[in-house]
Amino acid sequence: MLAEIACKSAVCLPGKARARLTDAGGLYLEISPTGFKRWFWKYRFATKEKRLALGTYPAVSLKQARSERDLARRILQSGSDPSKRRQIERLELQLAEASTFEEVARELHATKASGWSKQYGERWLERMEKDLFPWIGPVPLPEITAPMLLNTLRKIEKRGARETAHTLRQTAGQVFRYGVATGRCERNPAPDLHGALQPLNIKHMAAILEPAQAGELMRAIHDYSGQPVTRAALLLSVLLFQRPGNMQAMQWNELDLDGRVWTIPAAKMKRTVYGKLNGRPHLVPLPHQAVALLRELFPLTGHSHYVFPSLISAQRPMSENTLRVALRRMGYSNDDMTPHGFRAMARTIMVEKLNMHPDVIEAQLAHGKSGPLGSAYDRAEFMEQRRKMMDEWANYLERLRTGVNAPAKRMSARRAASRVGSSKEG
Incomplete structure (x- = not known):
């Protein structure tokens, strides 16, 4: 059994790596050649010999070291490893200190x-x-x-x-x-x-959802007297119903007019960072009307990377407000129609009037699959179905515009008044 005076006077002999003074029950004091003293308790757990540090001397006295040994021994007798328990306590303390x-x-x-x-x-x-x-x-x-x-x-x-x-x-x-x-x-x-906050009055982006109104819109775009590039952007937005940001940033090198497909790189799509880096590109089948329109447009903007370059600089795409201003010039306010509304218009009319399958439309819209697996195992792109769907959609829009099998709706008084005094394009 150790005494306090022995602990105070203990030294490590010259040439020795360490010295040890042993107490009862596996407790001992280890002294380094520099005079640094530490308490340890030696024990066995799962047939392996281990040791537990109990502090430095004299900060931890002999009496305190024996008390710490007895506490550790009770933990051991309960079936736990005192060293592992201490690691857990330290981790819990660290977490508690950084838990605001x-x-x-x-x-x-x-x-x-x-x-x-x-x-x-x-x-x-x-x-x-x-x-x-x-x-x-x-x-x-x-x-x-x-x-x-x-x-x-x-x-x-x-x-x-x-x-x-x-x-x-x-x-x-x-x-x-x-x-x-x-x-x-x-x-x-x-x-x-949930339910404790004031409810949200969600307002969906305005869109035309009736065929007669869609036909009126097509006639308004067809008769648009502003910039020809803006007119083409409006028509292609209706035909392809992609996100406005993707439409504005369309580049000539993404188009295969002979193959009738527009390949939007994954990095440009509305996806997570991982999806942008590792996802597949979004393929957009082009109806014949879209191909013809793009071929007509090439002499005007083919000098730029962008199909719809900015009027200020060909090195930048069209402003996001250009189509919105063009719609206003034609008499459509934000409460009537928005550039994003072309997507809602296509989806609604295709389902209700053309009996298109929603999954095929969703694939064209580039909407991600819901559910726990998402699109991880759903590789269907419905390319053949989408090609047929896009051709049928373009033909249907043409019929709406010309009034064939689609009775036209008389222009509203507000739109008529708006078209008298049109504003400038943005």
């Missing part, structure tokens, strides 16, 4: 940002810094209750930002789910707020 809402949110952002688009990642963090961190940022995750989160979100509602409040409820839920996964908290209170 802001710390966990920033950690989640750093973990996920590489898989998000730059714009989404920046916006995600900006919303947090503006609306959540000032209020619940310093609070540990386990201490944040549903009422506390609701009180914070209602501050956002009070300034009229209902959509932001709903978005941040979901974003906060991401942080709590990550906190559960990393051991910072045990549950996510965000789902408890």
Whole structure:
């Protein structure tokens, strides 16, 4: 048995790597050649000899070392490895020290940002810094209750930002789910707020959904007296119903007019970063009318990379507002029709009037598959069906325009008045 005085006077003899003074029950004091002293407890677990550090001397006295040994021995007798238990406790302590809402949110952002688009990642963090961190940022995750989160979100509602409040409820839920996964908290209170926020009055982008109105739109585009490139962009937007951003950025080297296909690179599609880097390109079959229109357009814009170059510089694509302004010039306000509305118009009329299969239309729209597997195992692109569908759609639009088997609808008074005093193109 050791005595305190022996611990104080213990030294390591010259030429020795270490010295050890042994106490009872596997406890010993190890002394280095420099005089550094540490307590260790030697034990066996699962037939293997192991040792547990109990602190340095004299910070930990002989009496304290014996107490720590006895505590470790009780852990061993309960069937646990004291060394592993200590590792777990240290990890839990580290997690507890970095468990505030802001710390966990920033950690989640750093973990996920590489898989998000730059714009989404920046916006995600900006919303947090503006609306959540000032209020619940310093609070540990386990201490944040549903009422506390609701009180914070209602501050956002009070300034009229209902959509932001709903978005941040979901974003906060991401942080709590990550906190559960990393051991910072045990549950996510965000789902408890379902129905507690003011409801959103979701307004879908305006679109023409009736064939008669679609025929009127086709006649308005056909008679459009503005820039011929803008007119072509409008017609192709109706014919192909791709996302406005993809239409504006269409490049000549993406088009195979003989093969009647437009290949949009994966990097240009509305996808995750992984999908942009590793996904397949989106193939858009071109109806004959689209091919003829593009061949007519080539002498005007073939000098540029872009099919629809900006009027300011051929090195840039058409402005995103150009088609919107053109629609207004024809008498269509934002409440009547938008460039994105060409997609809704095509999908609605194809299903209701042409009896097209929704899956084929969704493939043409480049909408991702829903469900847990998504599109991972669904490689169907319906190319042959889509070719037939696009030809039928283009022919149907032509019939609507000319009034063959499609009675025209008289122009509204508002549109007629609007066309008298047209505005300039953007």
